[in-house]
Amino acid sequence: MDPLSRRNLLAAAAAGTVMTAASAAQAASFGNPDRPPQGVTNTLSNPSSATDPGPQNPALASQFPGAFSPPATDVGDMPMFWASFNNAPRRVQNGGWARQVTQADFAISEQISGVNMRLTRGGIREMHWHQQAEWAYVTKGACRITTIDAAGRANVEDVGEGGLWYFPAGLPHSLQGIGPDGTEFILCFDDGKASEYSTLMLTEWMAHTPPEVLALNFGLPAETFARIPLDDLYIFQGAMPGPLAAEQAEAAGSVGRMPRASTFDLAGMAPSRSTKGGEARIVDSRNFPASTTIAAALVTVHPGGLREMHWHPNADEWQYYIAGEAEMTIFATGPKAVTQNFKPGDIGYVKKSLGHYVRNTGTTDLVFLEVFRAPEFQDVSLSDWLAHTPRAMVSQHLNVDAATIARFPATKPVVMPQ
Ligand code: MN
Numbered sequence: 001m002d003p004l005s006r007r008n009l010l011a012a013a014a015a016g017t018v019m020t021a022a023s024a025a026q027a028a029s030f031g032n033p034d035r036p037p038q039g040v041t042n043t044l045s046n047p048s049s050a051t052d053p054g055p056q057n058p059a060l061a062s063q064f065p066g067a068f069s070p071p072a073t074d075v076g077d078m079p080m081f082w083a084s085f086n087n088a089p090r091r092v093q094n095g096g097w098a099r100q101v102t103q104a105d106f107a108i109s110e111q112i113s114g115v116n117m118r119l120t121r122g123g124i125r126e127m128h129w130h131q132q133a134e135w136a137y138v139t140k141g142a143c144r145i146t147t148i149d150a151a152g153r154a155n156v157e158d159v160g161e162g163g164l165w166y167f168p169a170g171l172p173h174s175l176q177g178i179g180p181d182g183t184e185f186i187l188c189f190d191d192g193k194a195s196e197y198s199t200l201m202l203t204e205w206m207a208h209t210p211p212e213v214l215a216l217n218f219g220l221p222a223e224t225f226a227r228i229p230l231d232d233l234y235i236f237q238g239a240m241p242g243p244l245a246a247e248q249a250e251a252a253g254s255v256g257r258m259p260r261a262s263t264f265d266l267a268g269m270a271p272s273r274s275t276k277g278g279e280a281r282i283v284d285s286r287n288f289p290a291s292t293t294i295a296a297a298l299v300t301v302h303p304g305g306l307r308e309m310h311w312h313p314n315a316d317e318w319q320y321y322i323a324g325e326a327e328m329t330i331f332a333t334g335p336k337a338v339t340q341n342f343k344p345g346d347i348g349y350v351k352k353s354l355g356h357y358v359r360n361t362g363t364t365d366l367v368f369l370e371v372f373r374a375p376e377f378q379d380v381s382l383s384d385w386l387a388h389t390p391r392a393m394v395s396q397h398l399n400v401d402a403a404t405i406a407r408f409p410a411t412k413p414v415v416m417p418q
């Protein structure tokens with residue numbers, strides 16, 4: 001047997017055997033299961049193997065240590081699962097801006113399309129609707145939303161930082177910044193192809209309807225509509241809205257409010273799971289009944305912590321990184337294992353049922369959203385699986401004794417350490 005094989009190195013380490021420099025380098029990578037060995041740790045005797053003399057942009061390249069110098073356990077290739085709002089072109093107008101990352105920009109993102117929007121105080125995203133459902137999370141400030149359902153029942157609600165809203169496919173709505181400095185939020189459509197720039201807008205329909213039809217439709221003289229905008233407004237600076245209760249009463253009229261709230265305070269809810277390593281807040285149709293097609297988790301991982309090895313059996317995962325620094329490794333058949341780095345404003349994407357974990361690689365809390373096109377959040381924990389399988393079965397796979405397996409986390413910590 002190769003004296004530097006992984007098994008021998010692990011056995012030597014366990015026995016406290018003194019290792020050579022070369023074997024220590026390999027052991028430090030904790031495994032080189034593939035031949036030929038990959039990773040910088042295997043080039044130490046030939047350093048130019050890992051240098052990059054070619055053209056490069058150091059400012060950009062330095063952001064991706066996991067890609068430039070993958071762990072020795074990484075193998076193979078998989079479709080790019082990193083994207084970002086940081087380099088997405090902004091559509092800036094008087095009143096705010098928008099930028100988006102759709103499947104046209106990010107091929108893997110089949111189930112979710114993402115938008116990042118900012119509205120000034122009083123700034124309005126024009127009244128509109130679209131064929132996809134819309135789920136949003138407020139990262140700064142506060143926003144007032146208005147919407148109605150097919151029965152004409154109206155919701156007018158204010159959403160603060162850490163809150164979210166959900167509009168079912170096809171139901172019309174408006175958004176307005178109301179915080180001292182307006183608002184910023186991210187918005188997910190439940191279809192990767194959806195574009196924020198392909199919505200059905202109030203002004204466009206009005207402008208493209210003959211005046212006599214408008215007159216007949218609203219039962220008023222055609223002159224009523226003589227001053228409607230001929231171009232869409234999309235985002236514009238508006239006047240601050242009136243008191244919430246008054247606007248709610250006015251919108252409800254004699255028909256009333258929608259039976260379910262359109263908003264939910266995600267950051268304000270008690271953690272669904274809390275450990276020494278961090279916490280997770282899970283929101284889906286079970287605690288926010290309006291959200292029938294989107295489930296999500298707001299995850300905080302403290303420095304040194306890990307969003308545990310897991311996968312999601314029911315949907316792809318779209319991630320939005322809010323704070324801190326992360327490194328995610330995804331495992332797929334092949335085998336394939338690929339690592340990528342994430343910072344605030346970045347987007348990650350994991351196909352349904354592929355194994356993955358997310359490490360906090362910074363010195364501050366890592367905060368990110370996991371978003372799924374599904375009515376319920378579901379994940380399968382690797383440690384949970386091993387802890388809830390007969391120990392003899394697991395032992396024969398991993399060569400770990402039953403007493404040690406009994407110490408594996410058995411209650412799905414979500415974030416480690418427990
Ligand atoms: Mn919308």
Ligand code: MN
Nearest residue numbers: 311312317370
């Ligand atoms: Mn996940």
